Amino acid sequence: PIFPSPSYHGYDTTDYKAINPQFGSMSDFARLVSESHRRGIRVVLDLALNHTSSAHPWFKTRVSDLYVWRPQNPNWPGNVWHGLNGLFYYGFFGPTLPDLNWNNASIRNEMKSVLKFWIQQGVDGFRLDAIRYLIEGPQGQPDTRENHAVLADAVAEVRRAYPQILFIGEVWADSPVIGPYVNQRNEMDLCFNFPFSGGLLGSLINERASDFENALLSNQQFVSSQRFLSPFITNHDMTRVSSLFQQNVDKLKLAAYLMLTASGTPVLYYGEEIGMTNGPSISSPGGIFTGGAGGIFTGATGGIFTAKPKMNPRNDMSKRTPMQWTTAMNHGFTGDGAKPWNLFSSNSSELTVETQMKQSGSLLMAYRELIQIRKTKLPAALDRGQFIQSRDPSVSIQLRLAEGRLFLSIANFSRQSRPVQFSFSKSAANSARRAASGPINYQALWGLTPFELHEQGNQIQVRIPSLAAFKALLIEIK
Known part of the structure; x- marks a missing residue:
């Protein structure tokens, strides 16, 4: 997210209607949108509506009904209630990310206002983070009927005024849970296809087709044939696929092939197209998630978890290193004399766009060819098969x-x-x-x-x- 935030990850905003000064200003953002549109590129914002920062003015005022407070600790699983001044507030992702009270109409109206504000700034859509958790059940269960209702209401109101806006939902779960978020047209246009990612990586780890096939068959069972998901390989919370596969280019090309010939709208995590690896801050080689932070795989046995992992600064930063454009100092991400916000991986000079554009058999050229095949040779409505x-x-x-x-x-x-x-x-x-x-x-x-x-x-x-x-x-x- 690009909003003001005290953290490294930005998912704990202190102001939904401003730009983090580390990234620039509102005028810089207006120029970004204008120049993107001039080039035929649409702009989608990453937005966490479930929680704010504990440094947000709303939380500091201690207004009781803007967040979820209890006089005593309900002792739900997962240590999600946090003590403050003799009361307890709910924060699924940790004490610095208190959950907003979506049962409160003023919160729902304010979140609708946030969506409309950014549409008026020219954005074309939103990646809605952690939408399973807006209103949980009695023991913190996600995906409640009330959760679907408030999400559908917010999206429907925005669509009435701005029908062209795209909504992509992050529902970190299996197909039976994801399905209802896209099967109803008044919720998400797309959801990230976590079963696809899990099945694809599981098959490449275990060298068997069944993980991949079972994931796609599950999608067919629980997701309407008239609706689509967004296949992806990995995301910003996961160990980079090139690190996972020890830079095996044949494996990486097969992963790219399966994603770019899948039904739905594929999402490519930056750097996957050149095989970028994890940066130096990672703490252990682990599986897809390191340090026991949760995730899709444990060891090499496969199996999809049903919850988004909690924040882990040391591991997260290693997956989010700057893009490696050129072989120059700082790899074209920033000026030669500047200091990048994060360290590059140790092999960054070997894996750049500049280098791979000159190599006919490179991973980048395979991605370019597959994207061209998808655009020119495959029908847009290719079925799931x-x-x-x-x-x-x-x-x-x-x-x-x-x-x-x-x-x-x-x-x-x-x-x-x-x-x-x-x-x-x-x-x-x-x-x-x-x-x-x-x-x-x-x-x-x-x-x-x-x-x-x-x-x-x-x-x-x-x-x-x-x-x-x-x-x-x-x-x-x-």
């Missing part, structure tokens, strides 16, 4: 269709080359093909692996003699 049974547990085979076009996606999650052979019904293909009565034609859109595809009776047979480690094929059947 169906999986074809694979003889090899490390290989995923997916049939995708949209707008009368049929695609095959085959991915090898193993560190070993794998032979792949499978078939599927020609009638299923004909139902999607533009020229159903003619012979089967095909075109490889991604991947250089040789393959054979031919008709045999009512089946289409596919044979790949050797699909290399962590490689994928995308084939359009015409």
Whole structure:
């Protein structure tokens, strides 16, 4: 978030309608919006409506009904009640981030005012942080009926005045919990696809396709086919994927392929496209979250947690180092004589945009090619597909269709080359093909692996003699 805040992370604002002077001024922000729009770029603000800073003037006034206070400690799980002057206030994310009282109409109206204020400054949308926790249940349970109601009310009022505004929700949970936030049109336009991230990383860690496939099947079960999520690999709370995979470029390219050919609106965490690694402040190698801060994986067993992790300054800063644009001092992020706000990783000179733009086989060039394929070769409404049974547990085979076009996606999650052979019904293909009565034609859109595809009776047979480690094929059947 870009609002005034006493912390390193900015999620504890002291003024929702101002700019943190470390970043600039309102006039600087106006210029940013104007120049972005001139280039066809839309601006989305990161906004935490669930809590403020304990240094916020509202909290300092001790007005009892703006936050959630109790005369005695309710002793909910997780140490979420904090003592002050003989009373206890609720702060799910810690004592410096007291939760606002969304049962109070004045808070709800003020948050609507905040949203409208920034829209009037030209923003195009909001990433709403931690929206599961606006109104919790008797023991702190998130995702309550009341939580959905106040969120829907706020968004609906804003949309009546500004129907073009985008709302992306952070609901750090499994598909059954995420679904209701997007299935109802008066809540979120999109939610981050945490099951996708967990399944993708789980499959690449465990070298089995089932983690990825099960995550997508769960999405299909609980998220309406008319609604979409935002697939992503990692985010600002997670260990950088390049560190997680020891800079294995083939793994990183496969992760990029799966994200950029997924349904929905993909979200790329800055630096993933060049394989940026964690900075020097990380405290332990751990899993996706270090230091026991919670997260998607424990060890290498997989499994999605249902709560956003608490703040951890030492670990958080290592995941949020400055972008590495050039090989010059400070890597083009700031002037050569300036001091960046955070340290670069030890290998930052090796991983820059400038360097990888000159390397045809680099991770950055793979991202650029995949984005171009997505924009020019894949339908915007590409469905979530169906999986074809694979003889090899490390290989995923997916049939995708949209707008009368049929695609095959085959991915090898193993560190070993794998032979792949499978078939599927020609009638299923004909139902999607533009020229159903003619012979089967095909075109490889991604991947250089040789393959054979031919008709045999009512089946289409596919044979790949050797699909290399962590490689994928995308084939359009015409």
